[in-house]
Amino acid sequence: MPANSFSRRVLAWWRRHGRKDLPWQRRPDPYRVWVSEIMLQQTQVGTVIGYFDRFMERFPTLERLAAGSEDEVLELWTGLGYYARARNLHRAARLALERHGCLPPDLDALTALPGIGRSTAGAILALAHGEPATILDGNVKRVLARHAGVDGWPGTPAVMRRLWALAEGRTPPRQAGPYAQAMMDLGATLCTRASPGCAACPVAGDCVALREGRQTDWPAPKPRKSLPERQTWMLLLHDDQGAVLLQRRPPSGVWGGLWSLPEAAGTAEADTLARALVGRSPTQWRALEPIRHTFTHFRLHIHPLVGRVHGPATAGVKDAVQVWYKPGQPPPGGMPAPVVSLLDGPDGP
DNA sequence: AAGTCGGGGCA
DNA sequence: TGCCCAGACTT
8 A cells, every 4th residue: 555645545534434523623723723722732622622612701812811911811721731731822822913813824933922833833834824734643643653653752752753754744735734633533533542442443454463463552651650659738727718828839840830828848837838828827737638649740739627617807818929819709810620629628627 | 841730532 | 551642842
């Protein structure tokens, strides 16, 4: 089977079996494609759809996004994770308007914007502009690594170079948009990680992995190390009105820019911190069941401590770094998922 | 080249 | 339970 028919077979398959009704496919303008691509980084389609619809309702255009505040953007991002994506999206919207008056339609200008790399830029060009651009996301990597038998973990530059060369070599001069979509659909629905549906695959005829019966050997997994464990004590200080004290986290790092609970390194430190924050420590602490939260690179054990403080009537008062937040009210911005569950949970304060 | 950055889906 | 996912950025 000739190699140059790869894209033809993929396209023919997509026309029959591919996805064409996702929210960002209905009106695939550059802005909508961009937002969807950022949300879809490290996040699955089913999870993204609800976030995308809410985001588009609030920020339907690039101009509206640029005019919004970072807190609003982070609030809409709460629960999606990788919050640097949201901060970069917001910054890039303002930069794009400033530099180009729109989302620029060329690869170099796109990749110069924060949060847009080579693959996302290629997606915008192919899907929204119909240009013969190339994407290389997790799905495409998996399809190509199996079909061509590309050894090695794709996290290394050498393997990435090989995969990019393959990806670009197979991108057709026309129909690059449908082809990009088709490759992602192929990886997401057929050439899946655990049990690929090779019987229905349009490129099974010359697939190295299928021929050798080693589909799940590619792509090679990331070398794993054991996860470090960390502990933190989160303070749920609430006043007479039931408001809880939230603090804004530093602009970068874990949960950057999000509103979270004050944290201490232990129970003794919690007492000291409470005095520093509200001038007195609670008459007594109540420890809730610990929460385990796993990040990419460490595991966090959260020990929640509830304490009532008879402070001044400060509920609702917000400044740049702290706010007394009443659960059920509109949030002051984005919040980490475990904090949301602590404030909403039946076991909460 | 290695580390950082969340949360959820799924076997 | 562990692995991975429509990656990009920092050091």
